[in-house]
Amino acid sequence: MFTHYISGGVEYFEYGEMKKGFPFPESLIRFLYLAMEPYDAELKRAGKALREYYPSRDEKYLDVVREVLDELAGLHEYFEFVRYDFCARMEKAKKLSADDASVIDLIHHDELPRIYSDVWNLQRAIKGLFASALDKDNAEMSVAEYFSNAEHDLLRSYHFREIATRYELIDGEMTEVLQPKSYLDLVDYDIRECLKRDIKMRVCKNCGRYFALTGKASAEYCDITTFENGRTCKDVGAMRVYTKNKNNNETFTEYRREYKRRFGWIRAGKIEPNDFYAWSAMAKEQEAACEKGEITFDEFKKWLARP
Ligand SMILES: [Zn+2]
Structure with a gap:
């Protein structure tokens, strides 16, 4: 039995001896940016192998499918379910008699190849949901407004599926435990949980991808x-x-050094106090410009060195 649930802020994927955990909703976000292009040809190869299997019932074709499923499972934990589920059905298929046509429904040759386009469409829909309703900084509508509009935009919007969950006691807390029938159920469950938990998203300042604001609300960078x-x-x-703070400290040090040097000139009678204070005000402006990055540190040093 394959299950998926969230407990103590960690999402778990469990089957057999395997139990994987990630900080929720990391899986959903990694799924959003999976590059599926390199797997398109592989998934088609699995489809072709299945078409060869039906008439021949030669198990070498199922080995090809298993190879592709292994690759896919390594890409994302959602696809571990695809491997788990499809392999179980291939075992059932082996037990069918050679003339049993139900083998096609059991392990359909379109099922794996279509993952490529399904994932692509899903990624687009979920990114749209994030941008429209969950983006902490730029969302232009509420979640309710998004789903009320979604009725009219069947192609581009995200639509919830029917999923099967059990309500179970896990680590002392009642928890919704998903029993997926498809990897799409895993995606669906995670989106529901994001909404239930009112999780907001932000675009990472470095990679430009969404990340969930589950920690500090001021976070600007993802750790995915x-x-x-x-x-x-x-x-x-x-x-x-x-680096910025270090640069700011260096800027200030340069400014103070020159300030002290010129201040000494007042006593020595080399400069009028008014001229000194006028210089000091300008130097302060230059220092601020340097800290903001409007001028470089070298330009600032050059400016200070002017007589
Ligand atoms: Zn990032």
Whole structure:
């Protein structure tokens, strides 16, 4: 039995010995940005193998399908359900007699190839839902307004499916536990939970993808997109702030050094106090411009060095 549920802010995928957990709703967001293009040909290969299997009942064709399912399952945990479910049906198919035509319905050759376009359409619809109603900064309507409009926009809007859940006690809390019949049920369940929990989304300042505002409301960077060096956008963001503060400190240090030097000139009678204060006001403006990035640190230093 494959189940999916959320407990203590963590979403779990469980079947057999496997139990995977991610901070909710990370799976949904990673799903949103899956690049399916490289898998299109593979999914079609599985469809072709099934068409060869029906008349021949040669199990080598099912091995091809299993290979494709393994690849797909490695791409996203939603697709682990596809593998789990389709493999179970292939086992059933093996037990059918060679002339039993119900094999086609049981393991249909269109089912896997159509995942490519289905995912593409779903991604578009969910991004639309996020942008219209869940985007903390730019949403132009409420969730209720979105779904009232969705009735008129059948193609582009997200539409809920019928899903089967049990209500169970998990870790001391009553929890809605999904028993998916399709990977689409997993997507559906996660979207429902986002709405029930009133989760808002924001576009990450670094990668430009949506992330859920489940922690600090002021968060600007996601911690989902990970780069080759293992850093996430959040790490990149923290580095940026650090560099900015460091630059600001350096700017201020340069300003103070020059300020002290010129202040000494007043005593030495090398400058009139009024001239000094006029210079100091201009220097303050230059320093601010440098901190805002309007002029570079080098330009600022050059300005300070003017006689
Ligand atoms: Zn990001």
